[in-house]
Amino acid sequence: xxxxxxxxxxxxxxxxxxxxxxxxxxxxxxxxxxxxxxxxxxxxxxxxxxxxxxxxxxxxxxxxxxxxxxxxxxxxxxxxxxxxxxxxxxxxxxxxxxxxxxxxxxxxxxxxxxxxxxxxxxxxxxxxxxxxxxxxxxxxxxxxxxxxxxxxxxxxxxxxxxxxxxxxxxxxxxxxxxxxxxxxxxxxxxxxxxxxxxxxxxxxxxxxxxxxxxxxxxxxxxxxxxxxxxxxxxxxxxxxxxxxxxxxxxxxxxxxxxxxxxxxxxxxxxxxxxxxxxxxxxxxxxxxxxxxxxxxxxxxxxxxxxxxxxxxxxxxxxxxxxxxxxxxxxxxxxxxxxxxxxxxxxxxxxxxxxxxxxxxxxxxxxxxxxxxxxxxxxxxxxxxxxxxxxxxxxxxxxxxxxxxxxxxxxxxxxxxxxxxxxxxxxxxxxxxxxxxxxxxxxxxxxxxxxxxxxxxxxxxxxxxxxxxxxxxxxxxxxxxxxxxxxxxxxxxxxxxxxxxxxxxxxxxxxxxxxxxxxxxxxxxxxxxxxxxxxxxxxxxxxxxxxxxxxxxxxxxxxxxxxxxxxxxxxxxxxxxxxxxxxxxxxxxxxxxxxxxxxxxxxxxxxxxxxxxxxxxxxxxxxxxxxxxxxxxxxxxxxxxxxxxxxxxxxxxxxxxxxxxxxxxxxxxxxxxxxxxxxxxxxxxxxxxxxxxxxxxxxxxxxxxxxxxxxxxxxxxxxxxxxxxxxxxxxxxxxxxxxxxxx
DNA sequence: CTAGGGTTAG
Numbered sequence: 001x002x003x004x005x006x007x008x009x010x011x012x013x014x015x016x017x018x019x020x021x022x023x024x025x026x027x028x029x030x031x032x033x034x035x036x037x038x039x040x041x042x043x044x045x046x047x048x049x050x051x052x053x054x055x056x057x058x059x060x061x062x063x064x065x066x067x068x069x070x071x072x073x074x075x076x077x078x079x080x081x082x083x084x085x086x087x088x089x090x091x092x093x094x095x096x097x098x099x100x101x102x103x104x105x106x107x108x109x110x111x112x113x114x115x116x117x118x119x120x121x122x123x124x125x126x127x128x129x130x131x132x133x134x135x136x137x138x139x140x141x142x143x144x145x146x147x148x149x150x151x152x153x154x155x156x157x158x159x160x161x162x163x164x165x166x167x168x169x170x171x172x173x174x175x176x177x178x179x180x181x182x183x184x185x186x187x188x189x190x191x192x193x194x195x196x197x198x199x200x201x202x203x204x205x206x207x208x209x210x211x212x213x214x215x216x217x218x219x220x221x222x223x224x225x226x227x228x229x230x231x232x233x234x235x236x237x238x239x240x241x242x243x244x245x246x247x248x249x250x251x252x253x254x255x256x257x258x259x260x261x262x263x264x265x266x267x268x269x270x271x272x273x274x275x276x277x278x279x280x281x282x283x284x285x286x287x288x289x290x291x292x293x294x295x296x297x298x299x300x301x302x303x304x305x306x307x308x309x310x311x312x313x314x315x316x317x318x319x320x321x322x323x324x325x326x327x328x329x330x331x332x333x334x335x336x337x338x339x340x341x342x343x344x345x346x347x348x349x350x351x352x353x354x355x356x357x358x359x360x361x362x363x364x365x366x367x368x369x370x371x372x373x374x375x376x377x378x379x380x381x382x383x384x385x386x387x388x389x390x391x392x393x394x395x396x397x398x399x400x401x402x403x404x405x406x407x408x409x410x411x412x413x414x415x416x417x418x419x420x421x422x423x424x425x426x427x428x429x430x431x432x433x434x435x436x437x438x439x440x441x442x443x444x445x446x447x448x449x450x451x452x453x454x455x456x457x458x459x460x461x462x463x464x465x466x467x468x469x470x471x472x473x474x475x476x477x478x479x480x481x482x483x484x485x486x487x488x489x490x491x492x493x494x495x496x497x498x499x500x501x502x503x504x505x506x507x508x509x510x511x512x513x514x515x516x517x518x519x520x521x522x523x524x525x526x527x528x529x530x531x532x533x534x535x536x537x538x539x540x541x542x543x544x545x546x547x548x549x550x551x552x553x554x555x556x557x558x559x560x561x562x563x564x565x566x567x568x569x570x571x572x573x574x575x576x577x578x579x580x581x582x583x584x585x586x587x588x589x590x591x592x593x594x595x596x597x598x599x600x601x602x603x604x605x606x607x608x609x610x611x612x613x614x615x616x617x618x619x620x621x622x623x624x625x626x627x628x629x630x631x632x633x634x635x636x637x638x639x640x641x642x643x644x645x646x647x648x649x650x651x652x653x654x655x656x657x658x659x660x661x662x663x664x665x666x667x668x669x670x671x672x673x674x675x676x677x678x679x680x681x682x683x684x685x686x687x688x689x690x691x692x693x694x695x696x697x698x699x700x701x702x703x704x705x706x707x708x709x710x711x712x713x714x715x716x717x718x719x720x721x722x723x724x725x726x727x728x729x730x731x732x733x734x735x736x737x738x739x740x741x742x
Numbered sequence: 743c744t745a746g747g748g749t750t751a752g
Contacts, residue, residue, distance in 0.1 A: 023743070050743035081744035088745090112745040144746035151747095175747035182748095206748040237749040268750040275751095299751035327752040334752070358752060 015043060019051050026055030029294060046074055050082045057086025060326075060354055081109045088113055091357065093121045094385065112142045119149025122388055122416055140170045147173065151180025156189075175203045182211030206234050213242030233261060237269045244273025268296045275304030295325040302328055306335035318348075326352055330359040337366035342375075357387050364390065368397030373406070392420045399428025404437075422450055427459035435463035439472060452479070454488040461494035470502040487514075493521045500529025505538075520554060527560035536568020543577075555587055562596035566603060574600045588619075595624035602632020611641060623652035630659065634666055642666050655688050 025034035049072040056065035087096035118127035150159035181190035212221035243252035274283035305314035336345035367376035398407035429438035464473035499508035530539035565574030601610040633642030646663040667675040
């Protein structure tokens with residue numbers, strides 16, 4: 001009797017010890033050893049099973065975890081929760097939801113786990129629904145999960161409402177809220193909250209350091225770091241990564257050397273820091289001498305080689321890895337993707353046994369980058385589950401490929417969208433010339449409660465510029481001001497172009513003046529804006545100002561200033577600038593620059609010189625260049641040269657009606673009706689349609705469009721009367737416009 | 743053995 005009891009106690013102790021062993025092995029990633037211990041055990045209890053399930057799922061072996069879960073003789077509530085946690089760790093939201101439904105009973109852990117599943121997946125509405133459904137929520141745990149969920153998805157306001165509402169707050173609640181602020185760049189609010197905290201732990205302090213690091217403010221980060229009573233590894237690593245991130249890798253190394261204790265994360269962070277600063281040799285040195293490596297160490301190193309284009313070295317490292325790891329393999333895939341080598345990328349991808357969303361997404365991004373949308377779509381269909389990044393990548397891919405219908409179809413099939421989704425779609429519309437669609441979706445975005453940011457405003461303003469719709473442009477300007485994005489440089493530059501193209505040079509000037517820290521794009525936009533509106537002198541003055549400030553103009557700057565010269569008839573200035581571009585700035589002129597010069601000389605009647613310039617061009621002339629010559633020939637009635645220019649143009653743009661019409665009119669002016677007839681036949685042969693001209697004007701925020709010969713326009717008579725009137729005025733000022741009504 | 747806050751890699 002006595003010995004039997006003894007053996008039960010001993011056995012119990014043994015089981016307990018072995019359960020602990022399994023967990024420990026799992027934590028150090030030694031899953032094989034953990035499984036071996038489990039298999040060799042003769043008397044397992046429920047905790048044994050729960051432990052091994054936890055170990056498997058935390059090491060990515062989720063299907064094995066599920067098999068064990070099915071196989072275990074007796075399940076308790078912790079078993080169910082452990083399985084649920086397993087799905088959480090492996091981003092298997094759908095499976096988690098199913099398990100959650102099947103559970104015989106639920107406790108606080110179960111609910112909180114499921115809520116976290118949804119928030120991690122960005123499905124905040126579902127998470128919130130569960131949160132509201134919970135039968136019992138006095139403890140702060142579930143509140144904290146919900147707050148963190150909002151915080152991680154950038155919805156700090158909603159997080160704060162819950163934080164203020166909750167009945168009992170613990171330290172984790174405060175820290176969750178604090179992390180919401182620090183992770184979303186709200187350092188002012190973070191500081192306010194931090195100073196109100198009655199109790200702070202290392203997490204609170206580390207969050208403040210991290211927040212400063214994220215906003216690039218290393219001075220404040222260091223201040224907080226120094227204020228920490230007993231900094232731990234996390235604090236040290238945070239400050240070290242901060243230095244590495246802003247390029248101060250020497251200081252990062254000094255922090256690394258001074259760290260009182262180092263774990264594998266410290267080493268990894270230092271390696272990653274060196275890699276970010278392209279000091280691969282230093283990284284490799286550390287990698288070789290570090291006492292213990294995990295998958296992050298390998299991945300960081302592989303990624304380092306990839307970032308400097310040394311793919312062979314990266315591959316060698318990947319092959320040397322003692323075990324396979326998705327992240328490392330994905331880093332390698334990204335390397336091949338950068339080199340547009342989809343075959344090698346595919347080879348790596350095909351041999352990954354447990355593919356996660358990120359590696360699928362990387363492959364899809366690769367195909368997208370190569371313009372292979374069919375391949376991307378095929379993977380998209382095959383993958384077992386998709387996340388927001390997947391959907392957004394597909395939208396951006398189709399947009400880039402000019403397939404906006406497909407992009408829209410993806411968009412419409414999405415259950416959850418984020419700002420990136422909307423921005424991809426809107427900028428896709430803009431890039432493909434569907435300006436009205438871009439603006440329409442800006443409106444729907446607002447209706448769905450999604451706030452626009454700089455990446456929304458920029459394409460929308462560009463759409464307004466292309467439509468020359470001043471009213472809408474102004475509205476968006478106000479909207480951007482109200483939301484604090486009008487001072488964003490990209491937005492401001494887009495505003496300059498928008499106002500310029502709408503003919504409001506003074507508004508463009510105002511925006512330009514208000515920018516602090518203008519960049520090259522700002523200068524270029526303003527110069528082009530002057531040029532477009534015929535302000536030649538101002539364009540050149542701005543160009544001179546730019547030069548006097550020691551700024552280096554680029555190709556785009558010269559397109560602007562040269563076209564300004566041509567529009568304003570400043571021939572000598574233009575010629576001087578063209579020379580200066582080549583000699584002083586060593587910029588090889590593009591076809592666009594030649595087009596400006598041909599236009600400039602041509603308008604001034606120096607048609608022969610214009611032609612000489614084209615003949616001597618070291619690069620191939622484009623349609624713009626020949627078009628400028630044809631225009632000049634038309635203006636100065638140079639029929640023979642005009643014919644030549646037109647012939648060249650027909651090669652570039654065989655279906656562009658205006659070229660044919662221009663040449664035809666030249667023949668008509670010279671009374672060569674046979675040639676006119678010949679051209680007409682050629683157009684018929686080539687199926688060139690004479691498309692009706694279209695124009696539009698905006699009156700009181702409504703766009704009115706006009707098509708030539710359009711009798712449906714209700715005010716045709718008035719319009720023609722006004723047109724005649726304007727023509728008369730223009731004639732009186734000495735200009736003789738050529739008017740050919742339809 | 744299961745949840746909620748902070749560090750490294752894709």
